[in-house]
Every structure is written in C-alpha cells, then in structure tokens.
Amino acid sequence: MVQRRLPRPSELRPLLRPAPFVWDADERRLRRAASIADLRAIARKRTPRAVFDYTDGAADGELSLQRARRAYARVEFSPTVLRDVSEADPSREILGQRASLPFAFAPTGFTRMMHHEGERAVASVAQEVGIPYTLSTMGTTTIEDVAEAAPSARRWFQLYLWRDRGPAKDLVERAAAAGYDTLMLTVDTPVGGARLRDVRNGLTIPPTLSLRTFVDGALHPNWWFNLLTTEPLRFSSLESTYGTVEEMINRVFDPALTMDDVAWLRDAWSGKLVIKGIQSVDDAVRVVDAGADAVLLSNHGGRQLDRAPVPLELVEPTVQALGDRAEVLVDTGVTHGADVLAAVALGARAALVGRAYLYGLMAGGRLGVEKAVTILAGEILRTLQLIGVNSVDELRPSHVRLRTNG
Ligand SMILES: Cc1cc2nc3c(=O)[nH]c(=O)nc-3n(C[C@H](O)[C@H](O)[C@H](O)COP(=O)(O)O)c2cc1C
Numbered sequence: 001m002v003q004r005r006l007p008r009p010s011e012l013r014p015l016l017r018p019a020p021f022v023w024d025a026d027e028r029r030l031r032r033a034a035s036i037a038d039l040r041a042i043a044r045k046r047t048p049r050a051v052f053d054y055t056d057g058a059a060d061g062e063l064s065l066q067r068a069r070r071a072y073a074r075v076e077f078s079p080t081v082l083r084d085v086s087e088a089d090p091s092r093e094i095l096g097q098r099a100s101l102p103f104a105f106a107p108t109g110f111t112r113m114m115h116h117e118g119e120r121a122v123a124s125v126a127q128e129v130g131i132p133y134t135l136s137t138m139g140t141t142t143i144e145d146v147a148e149a150a151p152s153a154r155r156w157f158q159l160y161l162w163r164d165r166g167p168a169k170d171l172v173e174r175a176a177a178a179g180y181d182t183l184m185l186t187v188d189t190p191v192g193g194a195r196l197r198d199v200r201n202g203l204t205i206p207p208t209l210s211l212r213t214f215v216d217g218a219l220h221p222n223w224w225f226n227l228l229t230t231e232p233l234r235f236s237s238l239e240s241t242y243g244t245v246e247e248m249i250n251r252v253f254d255p256a257l258t259m260d261d262v263a264w265l266r267d268a269w270s271g272k273l274v275i276k277g278i279q280s281v282d283d284a285v286r287v288v289d290a291g292a293d294a295v296l297l298s299n300h301g302g303r304q305l306d307r308a309p310v311p312l313e314l315v316e317p318t319v320q321a322l323g324d325r326a327e328v329l330v331d332t333g334v335t336h337g338a339d340v341l342a343a344v345a346l347g348a349r350a351a352l353v354g355r356a357y358l359y360g361l362m363a364g365g366r367l368g369v370e371k372a373v374t375i376l377a378g379e380i381l382r383t384l385q386l387i388g389v390n391s392v393d394e395l396r397p398s399h400v401r402l403r404t405n406g
Contacts, residue, residue, distance in 0.1 A: 065302025068333030109138025188277025319347030337379025
C-alpha cells in the first residue's frame with residue numbers, strides 16, 4: 001500500500017515557475033514548433049488558402065513530390081557507436097566555398113506573396129547562418145535590393161533563359177555586378193506544370209479582390225494588411241516591360257531551349273554555373289560536357305513533370321558517371337536534416353531546400369525562416385552524431401540503405 005502525504009510548499013515552488021510570457025506573437029507561435037511539419041501547420045493557418053496551396057502544392061496528382069518525400073522515408077542509416085563525436089562539424093564546402101551547413105536555399109518565385117518580408121528576410125538568414133541563398137528570376141525583390149539586404153551572404157542567381165537573349169543577358173550582367181557568384185539555369189520548364197490547386201483556387205498574382213478573397217481577408221487580416229501596405233507585389237527582376245503575367249511566363253518558359261543555350265551561357269558567365277532540373281544521368285553528363293560546374297538533380301519540387309524520376313535515386317549513378325568533373329546537388333522533398341545527410345552520404349555535395357524555409361517564412365517572416373534553419377541544423381548535427389561521424393565529409397554510401405519494404 002502506498003503511503004500518501006501532503007506536499008510541502010517548498011516542494012511545490014519549483015514546479016510552479018511559469019514560463020516567461022513572450023510578447024511577440026510570431027515568436028510565441030514559433031516557440032513550440034519542433035519540426036518543419038509544425039511550421040507547415042502554422043503556415044497553413046497564417047496565410048490565405050490560395051497562397052498556402054501555391055507554395056505547398058505540386059503538379060497534377062502531386063506524385064513526383066510524394067514519391068520524392070517517400071524516398072527519404074525509405075532511408076535507413078548504418079551507424080557506428082563508441083566514437084567520440086563531441087566535436088562533430090556539420091559544415092561543407094559547396095562550389096568552392098565553405099557553408100556552415102550542407103544545404104542551400106532554393107530559388108522560389110513570388111516570395112513576398114508568402115510573407116511581406118520576402119526575399120530580403122530569407123537572404124539575411126542565409127547571411128547570418130552562412131549558407132548560400134538563390135534568388136529566382138521570378139523573385140519579388142530586385143537583384144540589387146537582395147544584395148543590399150544581405151551584402152555578405154553568398155548569393156546565387158537562378159535564371160530562366162529565353163530566346164530573346166537581351167533581357168536574360170541584362171540579368172546575368174546585373175547579377176555579376178551585384179556580386180552574385182553562381183548562376184543557376186533552370187531547364188525543367190519548357191512549359192509550366194499543371195498546378196491544379198492554383199486553378200481550383202483561382203489564384204492570380206498578385207492576388208485580386210473578389211468575393212472569395214474578401215471573405216479570406218476577414219480570416220487573414222494581417223496578411224492582407226501587410227500585402228496592401230508594403231511595396232506592391234511584382235516580378236522585380238523582369239520589370240514591367242514584359243506584359244501580363246501570362247505573357248511573361250510564356251516567354252520565360254521557353255520550349256525551344258537546347259544544349260547550345262547552355263554553351264552560350266557558359267560563355268556569357270564567368271562564375272560558377274549550375275544546371276537545375278536534371279533528371280537523367282545522360283543529361284547530367286551532357287551539361288557538364290557543355291561547361292557546367294554542377295548539376296542540380298531536381299524535379300522542381302514536383303511542380304513540373306508529374307511521375308518524374310525521384311531525385312534522391314539519381315544521386316549515386318550521377319556521381320558515378322561524373323566522378324570529380326562536377327558537383328552533384330539535389331533537391332525536392334527535403335523536410336528533415338536527416339534527408340540532407342542521406343543525400344550527401346549517397347554522394348551529393350549538398351541539398352537545396354525550398355518549401356522547408358517557405359513554411360517558416362509564412363509562419364513568421366524572418367523569425368520563421370530562422371526557426372526552419374534552427375530545426376534543420378539541429379537535426380543535421382544530432383543525426384551526424386548518432387550515425388557516429390565527426391564531419392559531413394566522412395559520410396559514405398555505406399552509411400545509407402534505401403529500404404524496399406518501408
Ligand atoms: C513556391 C515555389 C516557387 C518556386 N519557384 C521557383 C523558381 O522561380 N525557379 C526555380 O528554378 N525553381 C522554383 N521552385 C522550385 C525550387 O527551387 C526547388 O526546386 C523545390 O522547391 C525543391 O523542393 P522542396 O520544396 O520539396 O524543397 C519553386 C518552388 C516553390 C515551392
């Protein structure tokens with residue numbers, strides 16, 4: 001029989017210490033987020049549905065994205081125990097410069113639509129943390145403004161190349177003049193993917209006022225207030241000379257691009273050149289033959305071709321085919337630091353993350369992006385230590401097995 005007694009006040013006192021109240025609402029919301037999935041859940045509540053779906057969604061049946069994420073769920077690590085991992089170091093050299101973590105921020109269009117702090121916030125977190133930031137051609141902050149907001153960040157510029165070379169050449173020159181050291185040419189967009197959620201939500205960019213958006217305004221007053229009281233949303237790098245959004249997208253996604261265009265760009269750009277959206281070993285070899293310094297194995301976060309190859313599964317064969325001729329980067333489906341390490345163990349130089357930081361941005365602006373990086377960084381360091389290695393460079397394919405039965 002257990003003997004009961006009354007607790008003494010001195011025993012209760014330490015249990016009753018309330019956590020200090022956090023006055024900043026964003027900070028309060030973010031404090032309890034422990035994973036990227038938690039940030040996604042906050043983002044979903046904080047932004048209009050059409051904006052959340054534009055970010056979260058993918059093309060057609062969204063199989064490319066689901067399969068890419070499932071591939072990471074198939075990863076099984078092979079750890080080594082009884083090694084001193086007290087000094088484990090998650091940094092990694094990416095395209096000739098050390099980054100504090102083995103990932104970079106992927107280019108994302110319309111970033112100020114997700115949160116009014118937009119590209120500047122993301123770039124400034126990249127600067128603070130010491131990882132590369134990629135600005136999109138479809139960005140809503142200019143090349144120069146991002147450089148001013150994050151002058152010592154490592155800045156990359158993502159380019160859509162279209163037939164009319166003039167504007168593209170201008171962008172390349174502006175990126176070079178503003179100190180961007182890497183150009184990333186996206187090649188998986190001969191035409192736009194079928195984003196069914198956007199069609200169903202009637203998404204327009206910038207969002208327009210309709211009965212539906214009016215009702216939404218009542219549900220997300222902060223988002224609308226911020227949209228209407230800050231710099232108007234527009235494609236900053238493309239200026240207004242390019243007509244309507246549809247006309248511009250049709251011009252920017254050029255179905256007539258070929259390997260000759262990669263060679264042309266190689267001549268026009270003296271920094272590092274990454275080709276983004278490579279989905280076969282043969283294409284990886286061809287673009288490296290044309291002068292690329294790196295390939296980014298990617299299916300555009302599942303937003304272009306549905307039923308596309310799973311980028312993680314292409315890593316090993318691509319690394320084998322390229323050897324040390326070029327670096328192999330990978331994206332699509334990364335939602336955990338362990339995903340990044342699995343890709344690196346299989347031979348990738350680094351991973352890129354898109355939605356993971358956008359969920360943070362939507363959940364709480366710059367603070368939310370910081371939180372996303374803190375979560376990923378914690379997961380990376382802890383997983384490295386639990387695998388039993390002291391640095392990212394020590395990871396080998398033998399550390400990873402892709403399970404076939406869940
Ligand atoms: C909202 C959004 C906008 C994007 N815009 C661009 C873009 O303008 N240019 C580009 O090359 N890729 C774009 N991407 C693709 C990302 O660069 C990256 O390939 C993808 O997000 C990786 O998958 P993840 O979101 O699962 O990390 C976009 C992705 C998202 C989610």
